[in-house]
Each structure stands twice: as C-alpha cells, then as structure tokens.
Amino acid sequence: MTAGIGRERARPAGIMSRIDTIRKIERSLVERRVAAGLATPAAAPDAAAVEAILDRHGRASEQIIAILQDLQEKRRYLPEPELRYISRELDIPMTRIYAIATFYKAFRLEPRGRHEVCLCMGTACHVRGGERVKDAIERSLGVEAGGTTADMRFSFETVRCLGCCGQAPVMTIDGKIYGKLDHLAVGKVLESHT
C-alpha cells in the first residue's frame, strides 16, 4: 500500500490472537471512558453509504484510495467515524488510513464549507495580480487559504494554474470559473453565493 509502511507479512498465529485481545481491550477502554463521562461516544457513521462504496470496490483493501476518493466525493471530506468504520470492515489499521489521508493533498480531514473557492496562484495569475485578489478574498472571508469560514459557507483554497491563464487572474467557485478578477470586485462575487 502507499504512503506509509510498505510490505506487510503474514502474521504468525500467536500474534493474531494478541491482536484480538488488543481489539477487545480497546473497545472496552472506550466504552468505560464513555460510561465514566470522560469521552463523548463516537458519532455513528453513515453505514449504508459506506457499505455502498465498499461494495462498489469489492471490499478490497487495496482499493482503499479509490474508496476514500468516493467517500470524499460524497461527504466533501473524510469524516472520522466513516474512516473508522472502513478501518474495521476492511481490516486496515487506522494508522495506515490516516497516513494515506494525510499524504495526499486531495484528501481532507476537516469538514468543508458549502462553497469551494479555489484561487489560482500560478505564474500567469500571479503576474496579473493574483496576490492582491488573494488578500481581498482572505479579508472578505476572514480565513486564510486552506481554511473554512466559521459559518461553513466557504472553504478557500489556492492552487497552481487552473489551466485557463488567458483569463488570469482566475478562481473557481464550486467548479465554475470566474476570470479577469479584480481585487476590488471579488467580494461581490463571493456575496452572491449563500
């Protein structure tokens, strides 16, 4: 698998039984902590949705990246309860799923806003004043690039070249292109998205 530890060898039987013990203990620890009011019970995953995704990929652990992509497409980020559900179902350690989810920039572990603002910081957009547009967006949203507004309305991201340099400086909102941006007018464009 990718992004972390490589080969995995068949585990001897003695170790397998210990893994079961560890799992049992882990469960009981969590339960007891919840019972003692020291932890909040984990949010329930949307099992039906995850099951559908798992089935689509033949429940194969080597399909984990495709599975995570599908999950992210559905939820726009990778929610923890769902990841734990997948970890359990496919018998992939959470450490490895976390390694993959943090390795690829395309995966997100934080919930996203309703609108995805994606500003180009490529060369062409940079020379046409992309930096100023960036400042303007950050000011009007009150978050820095990579962040999400507290009201979950916008997530703001920068990328390198959206592939339409002729319209520089460019941004996309939910995939729709807004070209020839003006740092003074960009606030209006954002306003129109509720």
Next chain:
Amino acid sequence: MRITLNGGTRQAREGQTVLDAARAAGIDIPAVCAHEALEPFGACRLCIVEVRERGKKRWRVVTSCLYPVKEGLEVRSDTEKIRRLRAFLLELLLARSPNAPYVKELAARYGVSKTRFSRLDDDCILCGLCVRACSEIVGANAIGFSQRGIGRKVDAPYGIDHSKCIACGVCTFVCPTGAVQMEYARTMELRKQGGEHLCRYTLMGFLPDAVCSLNYECARCEIDQKYRAEAGTHPLVARALALRRESEPRRDAPGKPAGGKSASPAREKTPRKRRAAPK
C-alpha cells in the same frame, strides 16, 4: 548460489538480500532502517552498494537491504562513489537531527562531521523502525506515518488517538535515536481514567490476566527486568526473532502454502514482492 562480494567469492542463499549476505561475510554496511526482526523498508538509503548483474556491463547503486542476491551477482560496498553518496546522505541526516548522539556518531564513523544544509532539530530520522515494530512485532498498529515531504512524521491517528497502544515499549526499544519515548505516567493516568488497570505484559501475552501488586506502576516492575535479562533484548523482539527463525526454513521449501500466495518460484526469489494476502 555464488556471488562476489568486494572481489571475494561467497556462497549465498536464495531469498537472502545483499545486506544479509554481506553481513554474513562480515562486511560493514551501515543499515539504519534494517532490523532482523522486521521486513526491510528502504527508508534510510545508507545501505547502498554497487552491484553488477551477471552478463551486464553497468554497475548500479542499489539499497542492499532490499536487493535480492542473484547467481553471479557482483557487489562492491566500499567504492569512492558509495563513500561519496553515503557521506551526502549522512550530511542530510545530520542536518535533520544535529543533536542526536546516534546520528552524530554514525556520521563521524563515516567521516562526516558537519553539514552544509540548514538544520532542523528533530531527533526522528523517519527510519520507520518504530512504526514497523508496532505493526509487525506487536500487531497493535498504534503509530504510523502522517503527512509527507518535510512534514512527514511518526504519529498516532489524529495526532492523539492512543487507544491501540498497549504500552509495550517496543517502539522505544527499536528507535535508534531515542526520538520515541514512553510517557508511562500519562499512559497509566489514561488507563486509570477508564477504570481499567492493565499490565502490559498481560497485553503482550506473556502473563495471564492478573492483578498487579505494584498498582500498575510499570517503572517499579521486576518482571520487566526479568524478561529483558532472559531474552537479552525486548521480550517481544525476542519472540518475533524466534518466530522468524521458525518460519525461515519453510520459506525456502518449494511450494510452501503458508503466508499467502507464493505458488510461483519467481515470487519467492524477490523478497520485496512478498505480501500478505489481503484479508
């Protein structure tokens, strides 16, 4: 099978890596991320050697811990080129962990005492020994890697999820630089919070479930010392080594069914392709 190591002809076994063969011949190769109880990983790149396959003209630089021996393979471990590349790698390590005595000593052993790169102060050299030990030896999978590039680090899921750690201490035992340390006080605190008292030797499967007479203060436990003295190493590492030795001959036997799919002999020859069957 015969191979040539630094000019001398040697006998080597099918399934061995070049590093195994070189070590058997007493040749010194720094191999930081290799461990006899773990699968090779190829993270540190310090074990590089030059090899030339039979009938080929070109010498290639490969990591000896991952490179399987082949009939007629020629290996050079101490050429000018290897020394130069290794020194470069050591400089990089020294830049990452300038304050780790282990790294300083290692670099000094190969004549590197300063680095031209800007320094970090991170004792972890990302060799992955702790991560692999926790997965392969312990089976707990409590720690893994996260992020990538310069941000890569050893981490628990979400940075804090310690629920799978059984506090066995193998990670701290195998870590060459001491970058991973146990916080026993904190571990015990967390366990008490859950109302659970657990002996790590019970969790490791060495002791039956029993009540600890020391109030679960592992630091005062003699069992620890006893097991370590007996095993001469961390008891779990000792057990992993024993298990490995047990399975070793079977690995060479033809048509071995255990450990997943290895019907084709070609798979057997390349340890790097060996994988557990997906469950």
